[in-house]
Amino acid sequence: MARYFSIFLTFARACLVRDMTFRANFVLECLTSLGWMSMNLAFYLLVFQFTPEIGKGTGWTREPFFAFVATGLIINSIVQALFMPSAEELTEMVRTGGLDGVLVQPLDAQFLLSMHRVDFSSFANGFVGIGLLGWALARMDHAPPTVVWLLYPLLILCGVAILYSLVIMLAAATILLGRNQSLYDFWFYLTNFSRYPAEIYAGPWGGPLRALCTFVIPILLVVNVPARVIAQPLEGQAWGLVWLAVTAAVASLVVSRLVFQAALAKYRSASS
């Protein structure tokens, strides 16, 4: 484990050196990333001009909702920085046969394929997320108790673990399909479901969708559980959600590992 951590730090250092070599590009990437986030925040501000709450009686008024958005920003920035750049490269590696070079290395293939690149500019949104969370919490009626401050980082990690598992499953799909240019799109579209409180998925269509995105593909647990814990009183059903998020994170990691191994077993080299 220590060896892998040391190798990961070497990868991260190399990526940081590369980013700092092209500083202007790095700053531009940070700015465009912040631009995208600002645009979404502007949209939410516009929505709150027309309504006091997202969903009647859900408790997602303006400040709690922005705490929700902040939690999403923190989780997504970690995944975007640590795992997505490597996963995006996998598409071409499978198609061109570059994957062969990875498979003969004396290291775990999943580790190498999912963590060899770090995009430091993606952390910019995470820092803004932390600032936004502070802003929202300072304006809310209740202050989170100590137990919440202990649970919140753990649940953030669970959210990251679920999204990482999803990335690995999509990587496995890339290996099986031979090419998956839509990998990034699919990740974006699927995680789109996690961008809003689970309560909005109600009614004859919303209910089954909510169940599907909670128990089958646990995407709704990623942001909802940590955001609910920090932005709303920790009582009753919230404890059940905490256990569900932890269980889903562990199960996702195990299942994605098995699926990835099965996909690698079916890999046929594209090179000569």
Next chain:
Amino acid sequence: MSRADATPPFPGLRAWWTMLVICLEERLAYRGDFILGTAMRFLPIVTQVFLWTAVFAATTRSDIAGYSRTDIVAYYLLTMVTRAFSSMPGLAGGIARSVRDGSIKKYLVQPVDYVSFLLAARIAHKLVYYLVAIIPFAAVFFVCRGYFPPVPDAATIGAFTLSLVLSFLLGFFMEATLGMLGFWFLEVSSIIFAYMLVQYLLSGHMFPLDMLAGVPTGLAGVSVADVVRWLPFEYTAYFPAAVWLGKIRGAELARSLAIEAAWVVAMAVACRIAWWRGTRRYSAFGG
């Protein structure tokens, strides 16, 4: 060789047809990836439908900026149709890449007009996309038929169709011009991303632009919506959808169509100028 073989009846048309067939075959080479990508584009609309349903549930308003709950759902679905015409994934980046890696030089020595080739390729891309997407589109529109107002009159349908064709051309020439900035800048990915941000916000893809009517610009009596009306972006998502929903009618409709057509001509000219000036400053080395 007979005279007929030497000069085919419509040489220009034949070249276009050949380009079209090549691009169709290219698109269908990785069918699994393509079908997956097409089906996924409906996912964001699902969250938007639920979001706005929740917004309307929590407010006492019967409409927001003139849109009822059903109008908003219909609007988002119609922008999907518009975006199917106006979005040009990979076009600007592809042009910039071929300038950077030098592969564009083959078009300079071949008797093929590069912009025409790109246009034929994009038409082929769209044709295959519609062929695949018609199934999920039809299914979603059938399921959501209750959200739509009655089918508009023939004139509105005609204006809607025209606005879609113009949105395709506008989207193509805007992105092609953007890609040709690669002749001047080594790396244009950040510029493309910035363009995508502005486009996403100001095209009406995110929300009906009428909602900006109450957002002030700082100038007396001028809202953000008033400014956006004169920019090209709204014609790539908002405008056709608003036409179908009857939000834009009569003289305003004719004026908007004229502005859209003017933007198509302006961007086509800009694209040609960029190509003409770009190829004059372009230099390629090696094989």
